Every structure is written in C-alpha cells, then in structure tokens.
Amino acid sequence: DRTMPLARPTGQIPDAAWTSGFREMTEPWKGAVGCLGVAVFFAMTIGIISWQALEQSPEEWVLRGRTGGMLWERRRGALLLRVLPAGRTVAVIAVGGVPATEPPPPRDRCWHDGGQFCYTWEEDAELRLSLEPPPTPATECYGVRWTPLRPDVMLKDCFSMANVSWYGGASIRAQRWPLNSAESHAQPFVSGDFSKNPVGYGPVLERYFLGSTGVTVTVAPDVPLFLSLESNRHFCLETPAGRAAVPLRYLLCVQTPPLPRLSPSHRSPIWQYYGPAGSAAKIKRGLKSLAKKLKRHHLREGVLALGERCTAILAAAVRPDHVPSERRKRHDSTHGWDPSLIKPLQLSITLSPYTSIASPLFLRSLRDSEVASYWLSLQPRFGGCSVPLLTTWKGRLCARLNVTSKAALSWYLARARHLRQALGATYMVFEGAEGNAFLEQAVPPPAELAGDQYTGVLAAALATLGNATVISAGARSSHLPLFVQMSPLRSDWSHAGLKGVIPSVLHYSLLGYNFFIPDAVGGSLDSDTPGDQELYVRWLQIVTFLPVMAFSTPPWLCCDAWVLNLTRQCIQRHRDFVVPLLIKYSEEWLRLGYPIFRPAWWLSPTDPTAFTIEDEFLIGDEVLVAPITEKGQTWRDIYLPGEGHLWMDTNTAHVFDGGTILRNYSASLAEVPVFVK
Numbered sequence: 281d282r283t284m285p286l287a288r289p290t291g292q293i294p295d296a297a298w299t300s301g302f303r304e305m306t307e308p309w310k311g312a313v314g315c316l317g318v319a320v321f322f323a324m325t326i327g328i329i330s331w332q333a334l335e336q337s338p339e340e341w342v343l344r345g346r347t348g349g350m351l352w353e354r355r356r357g358a359l360l361l362r363v364l365p366a367g368r369t370v371a372v373i374a375v376g377g378v379p380a381t382e383p384p385p386p387r388d389r390c391w392h393d394g395g396q397f398c399y400t401w402e403e404d405a406e407l408r409l410s411l412e413p414p415p416t417p418a419t420e421c422y423g424v425r426w427t428p429l430r431p432d433v434m435l436k437d438c439f440s441m442a443n444v445s446w447y448g449g450a451s452i453r454a455q456r457w458p459l460n461s462a463e464s465h466a467q468p469f470v471s472g473d474f475s476k477n478p479v480g481y482g483p484v485l486e487r488y489f490l491g492s493t494g495v496t497v498t499v500a501p502d503v504p505l506f507l508s509l510e511s512n513r514h515f516c517l518e519t520p521a522g523r524a525a526v527p528l529r530y531l532l533c534v535q536t537p538p539l540p541r542l543s544p545s546h547r548s549p550i551w552q553y554y555g556p557a558g559s560a561a562k563i564k565r566g567l568k569s570l571a572k573k574l575k576r577h578h579l580r581e582g583v584l585a586l587g588e589r590c591t592a593i594l595a596a597a598v599r600p601d602h603v604p605s606e607r608r609k610r611h612d613s614t615h616g617w618d619p620s621l622i623k624p625l626q627l628s629i630t631l632s633p634y635t636s637i638a639s640p641l642f643l644r645s646l647r648d649s650e651v652a653s654y655w656l657s658l659q660p661r662f663g664g665c666s667v668p669l670l671t672t673w674k675g676r677l678c679a680r681l682n683v684t685s686k687a688a689l690s691w692y693l694a695r696a697r698h699l700r701q702a703l704g705a706t707y708m709v710f711e712g713a714e715g716n717a718f719l720e721q722a723v724p725p726p727a728e729l730a731g732d733q734y735t736g737v738l739a740a741a742l743a744t745l746g747n748a749t750v751i752s753a754g755a756r757s758s759h760l761p762l763f764v765q766m767s768p769l770r771s772d773w774s775h776a777g778l779k780g781v782i783p784s785v786l787h788y789s790l791l792g793y794n795f796f797i798p799d800a801v802g803g804s805l806d807s808d809t810p811g812d813q814e815l816y817v818r819w820l821q822i823v824t825f826l827p828v829m830a831f832s833t834p835p836w837l838c839c840d841a842w843v844l845n846l847t848r849q850c851i852q853r854h855r856d857f858v859v860p861l862l863i864k865y866s867e868e869w870l871r872l873g874y875p876i877f878r879p880a881w882w883l884s885p886t887d888p889t890a891f892t893i894e895d896e897f898l899i900g901d902e903v904l905v906a907p908i909t910e911k912g913q914t915w916r917d918i919y920l921p922g923e924g925h926l927w928m929d930t931n932t933a934h935v936f937d938g939g940t941i942l943r944n945y946s947a948s949l950a951e952v953p954v955f956v957k
Contacts, residue, residue: 343397343409345420347534350397350409359409359437361422361495361532370493371444371532373424374514376436405433412531421533427525434521435528438514445492445891446515447790447879450507451482451767454775457783457879457894458492459509466508466518469499471714471732471753474767476672481507482767483714483753485732486791487530489515492881492891500529501756504730548859549582549829549851550628552800557590560597564617571622577836578848585628585830588674588711591699595629598702619704628750629705631696632712633681633738634673642679654688655679656717656729671717680717683737684728693741700745707748709765713738714753732756750797758792763828766796771803771815773911778803778815781822782909783894789877794869798823800832813839814949817846818908821952824850825858825897825905826877846950858899865900876900883922884939893919904955908947918942918953927955 339360343350348363353372361371397409405428412421426435439446445458453474456462464479469487472480487499499505499517504526506518519528551574555566567584574580586594598617619627635642635655645654652659652666656679659666668679682688700708713735718725732755739757742749747761754764766784770777781798788796801823802816816839823829829851835844865876878898881890896906896919904927906918920927923939931951936942938957947953 342399343395343411343422345411345422347420350422358440359424363494363534368493370495370534371491371497372440372442374438374440376434376438376516376518400429403429405429405435415533419533421531424528424530424532426519426528428519428521428527429525431525432521433525434518436516436518437528437530438516439489439491439497440514441512445881446489447491447787448486448489449515450485451784451787452509453478453482455482455780455783455787456775457786458892459489459515460512460892462509463511464507464509466506466516468716468719469505469507469731470716470719471735471755473712473714476715476720484764484766484788484791484793485755486758487756488791490790492888494534496531496533498531498533500531502730503527503529548827548854549579549831550585550797550800551579551582551625551834552585552830552832553587553590554832557593560594560617563590563594564621567627568621571625573834573836574625577834577844579834579851580624581851583626583628583707584622585707585709586630588630588632591629591631591703594703595699598699617703626706627704628707628709629699629703630709630711631699632673632710633683633692634671634678634712635681636676636678637668637670638676651679652682653685654682654691656682658723659726669717669721669723671720673712680712681738683734683741684726689741693744696745707750708745709750709752710738710742711752711765713751754791754793762795764788764793764796766798768804769799770805771812773815773909778819778822779895779909781819782897782907785826785877785897786879786894789875790879792873792875794866794876795827797828797830798826800830802833802838804832811838813843814911817843817949820847820850822905822907824854824952825899825903825954827862829854842950861899861903868900880904880919880921883925887921887923887939889919889941890921902957904957906945906953906955908952914948915944915946916953918945918955920955922957925957927957930954930956 338355339351339353341349342352348361348370351360351362352358353360356372357375359373359375360369361373362369395411398406400406405426408423408425408427410423410425412423414420424437426437428435441460445460447458449459450464450469452462452464464481467480469481469485471483471485474480474482487501487505489497491497497517504519506520508516508518510516517528517530519526551570553563553567553570555570556562557566563586567586570584574582594617642655645651649665651657651668656669657666658669670677670679672678673680681692696708699705716725716729716731716734718729735753735755736757739751739754739760739762742751743757743760743762749761750763750765751757752765754762766788769780773779775783785796785798788794801819802812803819816833816835820829820843835847862876865874868874869876876899878900879890880893880896880898881887882898883901884890895909895916896904898904898921904920906916908914908916910916919941920936920938923937925938926935927938928935931953936955945953
C-alpha cells in the first residue's frame, strides 16, 4: 500500500527549541549549516542574474516611428537607430557624460505622449527623444536632446564607425574620404585657417554628417559644439563643461531634403599674378607683361588674379583712404588703372575683413571714437571705452570687421563695390572669412558671434555683391550664390597635397558647396621637391574636370614644352566638355539638391567597396574621372560603379561593365582615365 505523505507542519519552530538545538550541535554540523546557507544565497544570486539575462532583453525600444525607431542597448549604454521591417541598425551612438550602464525604465516620464521618450539620470542629465515632422514623405527624423543638470557635466555622444563610412562635417589638413581614417582631438567646431592651426578644422564645415547606412546627423546651429575624430572607431559630438547648462541637440534622419539654391558664375582659367609688387606702377607693368606672355603662348582667355597686398597697393593709387576728397579726382586721373590693358583677360581682386592697426583707416576710427562700431571689440564690464580685439593676419597685428554692425557692413560693402568699379574688376575674392577671433584668444564671444556665426553673417552680406564673388570659408551658406576658395595644399603627393584634392572635392560637394575654386595646379605651399613636372601634370589632369582651373605657376616657367601644349588641351577640354556638364548638373542641383561631384557609392549604394574609394569621382551620373595620384605610376585599379551600367573609356572607346574593377589599367603621363556611362 502506498503511504500518503505526512502533511507539512504549518506552525513556526519555537525560538527556544531552535536556539537550544543549535547550541547542542557539534562543530562539524554548524559548519555544514553555514555552508548550506552560503550555497542557498549563491544560488539565489545566480538565479536573479540568470532571470535578468533571460527575461530582460539587452535591447529595449524606447521610441518607435513609422519606419523605424530608437532602442537602448544596456551592455554598451548606447542608443540604436533601427529601420523596419528589415530591423537593420543604421547608427550606434555611445553615450558619454552620464552613467550609461543605467538602463532607462520600460515606461518613461513622457509615456502619455507616444511621440516622445524622456528619462532623467538623477543629478546628471536628461534625455529627450522625439519624433520630428518629416521634411519629405519618404523621410523619418528623430530629435535627440541632452540637457545637463549640473554645469560640470560634459555631454558626449560618439557615433560608431564599425560597418559605417561617415562623410561631411569638417575639412581637415590632410583630407580623407570617408572621415573614418581621419584623426583629431576634441576641439571647437569652428572654421579655421590651416596656416595658423594645421591641426584644427578648415575653412569649410557644416554641422551635417552622412553615414553609408543612409542616416544623417544634423547638429543644431546654436549648440556650442566640440568635435573629435578617432580613426576607424568613432566621431564624437561634445558640449563643453564648466559653463551654464547648455543642451546638446541634433537631428537623426533617414533622408535629407533638398534646399533651394542659386548658382554662382566664374570664368576659367585663373592666372595668379606672380610679378613685382613694390608699387602700383610695377604691378600695372607686371599685369601687362603677364597678359602679353599668355597671349604669346595662345592662352588668352581667363582671369588675372591679384592677391590682397597687390589689390591694396593698386587700390591706394586709385582711391587712397588718406587722400582728401578735393584731391581725389586729380589723383585718380593721373594714377588710374585701365582694365583694357589686359583684355580679353578679366581682373580679380582680393580683400579681407582685416585692417592693420597702423593703417589710416584704423587710426581714423580711433580718432573718431568709432572702433566698436567698425571693428570687433571687447566690452568693458564696469563702464569705460571698448577695446578693439586685435589678432594677427598675414603677419600683421590687425582689427577685424564688426559684422554685427549694420553701419560697418554697409561701409565695407560700399567700399568693395567702389574698388570693383574703380579697378574694372570682374571678380572679388574675400579671404579671412573663417575662424572665431574671440575663441582664438580664449575670450567668450557674444551670443550673436558664437561658433561660426561670423562666417555665416559675412557670407550673407557678400552674396549681395553678385554671383561673381568668392569667399574663403563656408558655414550654413551653401545656398548662397558664392564660389568658395579651397585651402592651399602642399606641392607634394601626400594627403596634404595632391592626394587631398579629390577627398576635398567630394567633401565640399556633399556639404552643398559645388562651386569652388581648387588650389592652383601643382599646389601653393612649399615642399621638399619643388618643380616636380610629373606632379604638375597629374594635378592639371584633375582640375580639368572641376568648376575652375587655377594656376599660380604658368606651365612655361616650370615644365617642358609638351606640358604647355597639354595645358592648352586641358583648358580646351574644360571649356568644351566639362562646362556643359557642370551647367547641366547645376540645374539638377538647383532642382533636387543632388551634388554635382559625386562619390563612387552614389551609383553603388549597397557595395561596401565603393564606400572607401577616395581617388575617383563622378560628374553627375554620367562621367567617371579616375586620375593617377601616385608618383611614378602609369597604371591603377579603377572601380566602375553601377552594376548593370556600361562605361566607355574616352581615350580608347573600349566598353566595360559597371560594378567591376579594372586591374592595372594603363594611363600614361599624358593621359587621365575618363569614362562616359
């Protein structure tokens, strides 16, 4: 017979019985009971950990949209942007400045609003995610806003480069395409001059980053932003600590909307004046001499470009600032400049927003107590006079134009218009638009000049001078009808020289600056190997396919006669073949916002091989340029994008399939591989 089990007693064991029984236990039994307790505790701990691992997902949806959403990953303390229905992660954002391992709760403070997620790390920071109105029906955007709760909290979000190629952002000294292989310590995201700070950021930057997964990151313009690049790991957006709590705000989108734009205009080629500059008379003779030499070598078309110093000398002869108005008419009639002396060539002059503290212009503003009205100044805390903020420009101590003053801007633009008319110039180049003079001297800037506001305000003002205007920097100004002058490059084969040309072209064009003037053929900055004829030729072959061709050294001064003949052919090819393409695709840019100069991945968006190609570029969708950028080589591998397309070599008329790589493709020193789709 089966015996029923005894019922478990429900009463508690009397304390006396328990304690007395325990006293009577032998030492071995006491040890056994103690070990049993430890074992039970250990088992419970393992059980809790296992439950958390099994029952709680390492990823948790915190905000869902129509085509994707944001998740929190507990292990790394990271935000994930994921698209549906494929479930593909397009961005991984590691969170810094808060205890990232602390996971957000399943239900947040904004649970009543399905379009937001809010969470607060106690005494550190608040995170707010939000669905933003889509700019186009095919776009979904998520707003990210971090708010520090203490002044000493530094907010830092790092975007992973693992399996993602990133483009856009800032220009750097040795430009790379994509940004993954670039390196930069955390520094203010402000345009700068490489001659002053070689490790800083360059003259053209936008708070816009594009990932090869299709995601874009756009940082709010009023955020005091620091950017760091850690090669092949991540790039980080940061806000500085130690000041009033400033939020870090940016927008994540799957697609970016096109912007309405106007198209600037510039004639090509540009011949930079290299003659004597001691006086106005010498400059005039030098310009006439250069025009005659160009005519003699059958290079009659284009623009003669004067630098800032020569422009100032010639302008002083036409209308010096210190000559009284009664004497100006006599002065102009005897020392005037006749632009017909260089026809059919046109003239370009160069100005900047700087003036030397020894100039009559600055001294007069001091005398008339108008320093603060015309030049950037430091405002005293407790009354008193404003002090001009002095900085160096081309080796001189200078003051900088106050672009927040309507009177100063009106005066500056009127002066520029007068010089253009008096000198008969067709084009005006404005240097020195980059940088923040306050930050350079560790002085907090006024709110209206924070970050790159100076560049943006100056660019908007210069755009009123017409579409024959060139500026040295760009920040939120790609929609303006201005040409942008690229930074000078070294006369060598490195990424700070020839190898940096195509990455810079792709970088500028992706940010919306399709109309730029590349550095002069051969590079403007000195190197260890001056007069490299091969470098000159390979550089010439690249700029032939860019908006404007520029020369600082004429071919007859540096190279053999065949290079001079090649220069003529390249100028002819630029005029007959490239310019019509630029006009065609500038209309597409105006209508749809597509860049004119495009990377290989534009036609192969799913091929990882295309994401890292930095020595080829497309003009629109129909022309591929694949020049030689290695010294001594007469062959190269060429990636032909666009599987299903056919490409014809314009040199040989041979046809090849798209989506393939041509290995060891021949290109002599006189040839540049160009393919037409």
